[in-house]
Amino acid sequence: MHAITAENLTKKFNGFAAVDDVSFTVESGELFGLLGPNGAGKTTIIRMFTGVLKPTGGTARIGKYDIQRNPLEAKQLMGIVPEMANAYVDLSALKNLLLIGELYGIRKKERGEKAEYLLKLFGLYEKKRQKVKTFSKGMEQRLIVAMGLMNDPKLLFLDEPTSGLDVESVILVRELIREFNNNGTTIILTTHNIEEANQLCDRVAIMNHGRIVAIDRPEELKRTIQSTTSIEVAFTTKVNAEELMFDNVNEIKKVGDKLRLYAEKPEDIIPILVKYAQFSNNKIISLNTLAPNLEDVFLKLTKNEGK
Amino acid sequence: MIFEQFRRSLAITKKDLSIFYLKGPVMLSGLLMPAFLFIAFVFGRKLSLEFLLPSLLGMTLFVTVSSIGPIIAPWETRMRTFERLVSAPIALWAIILGDIMASFSFGLFITLFIFLASIILLGMEIVSLSLIIGTILAAFCFSSLGLVISAPPTDNPSNIMMLSTLIKFPMIFISGIFIPIGEMGDWKIISYISPLTYYTDLARYTIGGNYFSPAIDLLVLLGFNILFFAIAVKWHKKNLAKRF
Ligand SMILES: Nc1ncnc2c1ncn2[C@@H]1O[C@H](COP(=O)(O)OP(=O)(O)OP(=O)(O)O)[C@@H](O)[C@H]1O
Ligand SMILES: [Mg+2]
Numbered sequence: 262m263h264a265i266t267a268e269n270l271t272k273k274f275n276g277f278a279a280v281d282d283v284s285f286t287v288e289s290g291e292l293f294g295l296l297g298p299n300g301a302g303k304t305t306i307i308r309m310f311t312g313v314l315k316p317t318g319g320t321a322r323i324g325k326y327d328i329q330r331n332p333l334e335a336k337q338l339m340g341i342v343p344e345m346a347n348a349y350v351d352l353s354a355l356k357n358l359l360l361i362g363e364l365y366g367i368r369k370k371e372r373g374e375k376a377e378y379l380l381k382l383f384g385l386y387e388k389k390r391q392k393v394k395t396f397s398k399g400m401e402q403r404l405i406v407a408m409g410l411m412n413d414p415k416l417l418f419l420d421e422p423t424s425g426l427d428v429e430s431v432i433l434v435r436e437l438i439r440e441f442n443n444n445g446t447t448i449i450l451t452t453h454n455i456e457e458a459n460q461l462c463d464r465v466a467i468m469n470h471g472r473i474v475a476i477d478r479p480e481e482l483k484r485t486i487q488s489t490t491s492i493e494v495a496f497t498t499k500v501n502a503e504e505l506m507f508d509n510v511n512e513i514k515k516v517g518d519k520l521r522l523y524a525e526k527p528e529d530i531i532p533i534l535v536k537y538a539q540f541s542n543n544k545i546i547s548l549n550t551l552a553p554n555l556e557d558v559f560l561k562l563t564k565n566e567g568k
Numbered sequence: 569m570i571f572e573q574f575r576r577s578l579a580i581t582k583k584d585l586s587i588f589y590l591k592g593p594v595m596l597s598g599l600l601m602p603a604f605l606f607i608a609f610v611f612g613r614k615l616s617l618e619f620l621l622p623s624l625l626g627m628t629l630f631v632t633v634s635s636i637g638p639i640i641a642p643w644e645t646r647m648r649t650f651e652r653l654v655s656a657p658i659a660l661w662a663i664i665l666g667d668i669m670a671s672f673s674f675g676l677f678i679t680l681f682i683f684l685a686s687i688i689l690l691g692m693e694i695v696s697l698s699l700i701i702g703t704i705l706a707a708f709c710f711s712s713l714g715l716v717i718s719a720p721p722t723d724n725p726s727n728i729m730m731l732s733t734l735i736k737f738p739m740i741f742i743s744g745i746f747i748p749i750g751e752m753g754d755w756k757i758i759s760y761i762s763p764l765t766y767y768t769d770l771a772r773y774t775i776g777g778n779y780f781s782p783a784i785d786l787l788v789l790l791g792f793n794i795l796f797f798a799i800a801v802k803w804h805k806k807n808l809a810k811r812f
Contacts, residue, residue: 311655314809333569336657343655345812347648351587363579364656366572408652 262324264289264416264447265310269319272305279305281471282319287449287464289415292442294458295451296555297468298563303451304344305471307420310449311341323416337365340414342422344451348393348404354380355389357404358411365412372411379407382437399430406434410441417441419450423457435461459555469563482558491551492527494534495519497544507533519547573662580658580666581673588636589674598635598678602628621692622771623745625682629703630710630740630764633675637714638732639725640667641804645811646723654808661801664715668797671711679703696774698782705789706767712796713763719803721810744768749779763792 263286272280280302287293295303308314309321312332321328323335348357355376362372380386383403393401406422419438423431438461442448452458458465459479466476475482494505495518502513502520510530512523524530527550538545588594602624609620644650653663686692717732742755743764749756759765770785772778780788 308651308812313651313655313812333573333657333659336655341652341655343651345648346651349583349587349649350647352583356586360579360583361652361656363582364576364653364658366576366657 262289263287263322264291264324265449266322267306267310267319268322270306270309270316270321271318272302272309272314273317278471280309280316283471283473284319285466285473285476287447289447290442290445292438292448292450292461292463294462294465295449295468296453296455296458296465296559297451298453301468301563302471303468304420306468307344307418307449307451311339311343311418312336313343337412338414339416339418340409340412342406342409342417342419344420344424346405348401348408350394351392353390353392354385354396354404357393358408361408361411367412375411375413379410383407384433399426402426403430403434406437414446416447417449419448421451421453423452423454455555455559465555467559467562474562475558479555483552483555485558490525490527491521491523491557492530492534493519493521493547493549493551494545495547496538497546500541500543505534505537521551573659574665576658577662577666577669580653580663581669584640584667584670585673588640589670594636598632598674599681601631602678602682617690617692618775619748619772619777621686621690621694622768622775622777625679625686625694625771626706626743626764626768627740627745628682629675629679629706629767630736630743632678633671633707633710634714634717634732634736635671636674637667637671637711638718638728640670641715641718641811642722642725642728645721646725650811660805660808664797664800664804668708668711668715668800671714672707675707675711676703679707692775694771694774698773698786699770702767702770702782702786702789705786705793706763706770709763709767709789709793709796712793712800715800716796716803719800719807721807723811739764744779748777763789766792 266286267283270280270283271278283306295306297303305314309316310323310328312328312335315329323338326335328335349360352360358376358379359372362375367375377386380389383406385400385404385407388396388400393404396404402425409417409419423434426434435457438448438450450461462479464476464478465482466473468474493516500520502515505513505520505522507530509526510522510524514521522530531548534545534548605627606624609615609624644653654660683695686694717735718728720728720731722728739762742759743762744759745764745768749759749765749769752759766780766785766788769778769780770782773782
């Protein structure tokens with residue numbers, strides 16, 4: 262059985278389709294990424310799955326439950342780290358966790374133990390009785406992630422869980438995401454951090470303007486756009502991009518003081534570049550071949566398949 | 569399943585009490601307000617204590633119970649704590665019930681003090697079984713009214729405070745608190761639309777001076793309870809998506 266299923270999921274706000282006829286499934290145990298620029302509709306999709314927004318059309322299923330028909334059963338199964346949500350600043354970290362425990366119907370003894378365990382895991386144990394008001398942004402965000410784990414979810418929605426965190430906390434949260442996933446938790450992660458998606462996800466859906474424009478494993482996505490294999494070159498004397506527009510070069514971009522040449526077969530370009538340098542009395546300072554990265558895929562897809 | 573939802577709504581109540589109610593200034597003003605009102609009533613007007621005490625009881629219960637309840641929803645909207653509640657396995661009606669129970673218990677606590685003060689200090693016997701049942705019904709009813717008032721999906725508590733004052737102030741004047749219903753002439757028709765009328769009337773019963781029979785008062789209060797709770801759930805449901 263699929264962990265979650267979206268069937269022709271659509272959400273319109275006053276006629277504007279924030280999510281437009283989206284269908285996909287995520288298998289249990291998968292770490293699935295939703296990647297897209299601001300306003301792509303990632304959060305709107307998550308909110309339809311977590312029962313916060315009602316779809317304008319289509320269905321969102323958690324396991325076998327349609328979230329609109331069996332909201333309580335479906336919600337019981339999942340943990341949530343909403344994008345913009347806060348903890349209660351007037352309550353202590355411990356009380357925030359215990360409140361969540363109660364809302365999920367966890368027994369008193371268990372929820373006390375679970376809260377202590379999570380406080381330790383997220384490095385908040387020393388401050389457990391302090392009001393969240395006194396926390397730094399990063400500490401609060403760690404608490405919010407911990408709150409999403411109170412009910413030992415088999416399915417976890419993380420909407421930009423690492424935004425606003427410093428490097429150390431980002432690493433902590435990413436490690437925990439991996440660990441929970443290794444222990445069998447299905448994870449749906451939204452991010453606009455391409456590297457994060459690349460490092461963490463089994464599969465990634467790239468979204469733009471409310472639609473999924475590509476969905477595959479990161480490596481496969483990279484392969485689909487071989488033409489973006491590129492060479493980065495820098496000369497001692499500056500060279501205009503047009504001059505390097507050789508026959509089998511598809512595109513040239515200026516990247517800092519370097520030029521990036523896109524070509525199907527970069528190996529053919531290298532000798533030409535060397536000849537060009539000799540011929541024009543110039544010298545090559547650096548030359549790199551770059552494999553396509555997820556960023557290229559992302560940019561290409563979100564540009565071409567726009568409105 | 570329903571029982572489990574009730575339990576979860578108590579978690580909401582507990583959260584509300586510790587965030588909004590169990591604070592020095594809130595408790596103190598809850599207790600001082602009836603005392604000040606009483607002094608103002610006694611010195612300001614030439615009314616008998618028999619008339620004043622039930623009025624005071626009705627007004628205090630009404631004002632304390634409906635003071636904080638309305639601002640919880642706009643406050644949670646502003647603080648962005650609502651999304652998590654809504655995505656937890658608790659039904660919206662149970663969240664609303666939890667909020668209602670918080671002001672309800674706060675109101676009962678304050679009323680208890682007035683009951684004790686009226687018995688111990690004034691030696692008046694206003695407490696009866698029907699008044700106890702009536703107080704419970706009325707506290708729940710006024711508290712539900714507070715959640716009806718908080719339904720507009722604003723994130724600005726002061727908008728709701730304004731709306732709340734606009735609704736509550738006239739209600740106090742038409743509810744037989746300052747003028748007995750019997751003396752209102754043709755105007756008494758408008759007092760029928762206010763639940764506060766029936767609670768104040770019930771409070772007059774043991775001392776004398778009531779207008780309706782206690783059974784009618786209780787029944788009407790029960791009716792208002794169901795009405796307000798249903799409207800509160802319906803309106804909050806309708807506006808929910810606008811809170812994110
Ligand atoms: N409640 C709402 N009312 C009206 N429009 C909305 C609402 N929520 C979202 N939108 C619109 O829907 C679109 C998608 O928004 P969404 O928040 O899902 O994007 P996102 O992919 O999560 O973006 P980000 O990366 O910035 O978080 C945006 O154009 C946004 O303005
Ligand atoms: Mg978002």
